[in-house]
Amino acid sequence: MTTIVSPKESLSCVLRFEGVGLNLRNKRRGCSFVNFSPGYSVLRSEVVRTSEEKVYEVVLKQAALVGEEKLLKRRSLDHRTEDAADAMTNPNLLNEAYDRCGESKESKWTIFIALMASWESYMEALIVTVRSSITKKRNKLWRWLIMNSGTLLMTPERQRAIWAIYVWCRRTDELVDGPNASHITPMALDRWEQRLVELFEGRPYDLYDAALSHTVSKYPIDIQPFKDMIDGMRLDLKKARYKNFDELYLYCYYVAGTVGLMSVPVMGIAPNSKASAASVYNAALALGIANQLTNILRDVGEDARRGRIYLPLDELQRAGLSEEDIFRGQVTEKWKIFMKGQIKRARMFFNEAEKGVSNLNAASRWPVWASLLLYRQILDVIEANDYNNFTKRAYVGKAKKLMYLPMAYARALTIPS
Numbered sequence: 001m002t003t004i005v006s007p008k009e010s011l012s013c014v015l016r017f018e019g020v021g022l023n024l025r026n027k028r029r030g031c032s033f034v035n036f037s038p039g040y041s042v043l044r045s046e047v048v049r050t051s052e053e054k055v056y057e058v059v060l061k062q063a064a065l066v067g068e069e070k071l072l073k074r075r076s077l078d079h080r081t082e083d084a085a086d087a088m089t090n091p092n093l094l095n096e097a098y099d100r101c102g103e104s105k106e107s108k109w110t111i112f113i114a115l116m117a118s119w120e121s122y123m124e125a126l127i128v129t130v131r132s133s134i135t136k137k138r139n140k141l142w143r144w145l146i147m148n149s150g151t152l153l154m155t156p157e158r159q160r161a162i163w164a165i166y167v168w169c170r171r172t173d174e175l176v177d178g179p180n181a182s183h184i185t186p187m188a189l190d191r192w193e194q195r196l197v198e199l200f201e202g203r204p205y206d207l208y209d210a211a212l213s214h215t216v217s218k219y220p221i222d223i224q225p226f227k228d229m230i231d232g233m234r235l236d237l238k239k240a241r242y243k244n245f246d247e248l249y250l251y252c253y254y255v256a257g258t259v260g261l262m263s264v265p266v267m268g269i270a271p272n273s274k275a276s277a278a279s280v281y282n283a284a285l286a287l288g289i290a291n292q293l294t295n296i297l298r299d300v301g302e303d304a305r306r307g308r309i310y311l312p313l314d315e316l317q318r319a320g321l322s323e324e325d326i327f328r329g330q331v332t333e334k335w336k337i338f339m340k341g342q343i344k345r346a347r348m349f350f351n352e353a354e355k356g357v358s359n360l361n362a363a364s365r366w367p368v369w370a371s372l373l374l375y376r377q378i379l380d381v382i383e384a385n386d387y388n389n390f391t392k393r394a395y396v397g398k399a400k401k402l403m404y405l406p407m408a409y410a411r412a413l414t415i416p417s
C-alpha cells in the first residue's frame with residue numbers, strides 16, 4: 001500500500017490500495033504518511049501532484065472568496081446584442097433574461113412544479129406521478145427535482161441565479177453532447193470561453209448570458225469553475241479513455257465538481273455554521289464527483305456503444321477485464337467484483353458530500369439533500385439489476401423519488417454541526 005498525503009484542511013489523506021484500485025479518503029488517523037509538503041504529495045520519494053490536490057487548490061480559492069463582495073462590477077460599454085447589453089441596465093429586460101432561463105426546463109416536469117408548491121398537494125403529486133410513470137417512458141425527474149422543487153424554498157433571487165448557472169452548464173454540455181456535437185471543434189469551445197470571459201466582464205452576448213452576467217456580479221462566484229467545465233468539454237472532444245482514477249477524477253471535477261463550486265456561492269453557507277468555507281466547498285465538490293461517477297456507472301453500456309469508456313483502465317486490468325469485455329457487455333463474476341469496488345468509491349464521495357449539506361443556508365438544504373439521496377439511489381438500482389449496466393438502465397421510479405422528498409426535508413432540518 002502506498003500512502004499519499006494531501007494538503008487538505010481536513011487533514012485527510014488519500015490511501016491508494018493498489019490491489020483493489022480504490023482511493024479511500026480517510027482522516028489522518030491511520031495514515032502512515034511519508035512526507036508533507038503543501039500542495040504536493042510524496043509517492044515513493046517521487047513528487048507527484050494528484051488531480052485531487054490540483055482541484056483542491058481551486059476549492060481553496062473559491063472558499064476564500066466567501067464574504068468578498070468585491071468581485072462584482074465588471075462593466076463596459078462594448079456589447080454584442082442590444083438586448084443583452086440593455087438587460088444589464090434595464091430591470092425589466094433583466095427579469096426577462098432570468099425568465100428565459102427558467103423556461104428552459106423540460107415541459108414534462110412543469111406539472112410537478114405546480115403540484116410540489118405545497119405540502120398539502122404532496123399526495124396529489126404522488127398519485128399523478130405514479131399514474132404518469134405507468135404511461136410514460138424514461139424520465140429525468142431528478143433534473144426536475146434539482147431545478148424545480150430543488151429551488152422551491154430558496155429566495156426568488158437565489159432561485160433565478162441557480163437557473164442562470166444551470167442554463168449555462170446545460171448549454172456548455174450540449175456543445176459536446178447535444179444535436180450539433182459532431183460539428184463542435186476546439187475553436188468553437190475557445191469562442192465559448194471568450195464569451196464566458198466577456199460575460200464575467202459585464203459584456204453578455206445574449207439574454208441567457210445576461211442573466212448569468214448579472215448573477216456573477218451579485219454573488220462571490222469566480223470564473224475558474226466555469227473555465228474548468230469548458231476544459232472538461234475539451235477533454236471530451238479528444239479523450240475516450242482514462243488510464244487511472246486520477247485522470248477520471250479530474251474529468252469528473254471538470255464536468256460536475258465545478259457545478260458544486262458554482263452553486264455554493266448562491267446557496268450560501270449557514271450563518272450559524274462552524275464549518276470552514278473550504279470544507280463546505282469540498283463537500284460540494286464531492287457531491288459533483290459522486291453524481292458524475294454514478295452517472296458513469298449507470299451509462300457504461302450506452303457510453304461503450306459510442307466507443308467510450310469512462311472507467312479507470314488500470315483498475316479494469318487489475319480486475320482481469322479488458323476493453324473488449326466492456327464492448328462485449330457480459331455480466332461476469334469479474335465484472336461484478338469490479339463494479340462493487342466502483343460503487344463503493346462513488347458512495348464514499350456521497351458520504352463526503354453529506355458532511356457539508358447541513359452547513360448550507362437552511363433554504364438550500366432540502367434540494368441538495370434530495371438530489372443527493374435520489375442520485376445515490378441509482379447505485380442501489382445498479383446492484384438490484386445484478387450489475388447489468390450494459391443493457392439495463394438503472395432507473396429510480398418517480399413514486400420512489402417522491403417518497404424521498406420528505407426524507408430529504410427531514411434531513412434539511414438538521415442544524416449545522
Ligand SMILES: CC(C)=CCC/C(C)=C/CC/C(C)=C/CC/C(C)=C/[C@@H]1[C@@H](COP(=O)(O)OP(=O)(O)O)[C@]1(C)CC/C=C(\C)CC/C=C(\C)CCC=C(C)C
Nearest residue numbers: 150166169170173256259260283284287288291292356367
Ligand atoms: C439544487 C441543486 C442540486 C442545484 C444544482 C443545479 C445545477 C446548476 C445543475 C447543473 C447540472 C448540469 C446541467 C451540468 C452540466 C454537466 C453535466 C451534464 C453533469 C452531470 C449531471 C447529470 O445530469 P443528467 O442526469 O441530466 O445526465 P445526462 O446529461 O443525462 O448524462 C451531472 C452528473 C453533474 C450534476 C452535478 C451537480 C448537480 C452538482 C451538485 C452539487 C451541489 C449543488 C453542491 C451542494 C453543496 C454541498 C455542500 C453538498
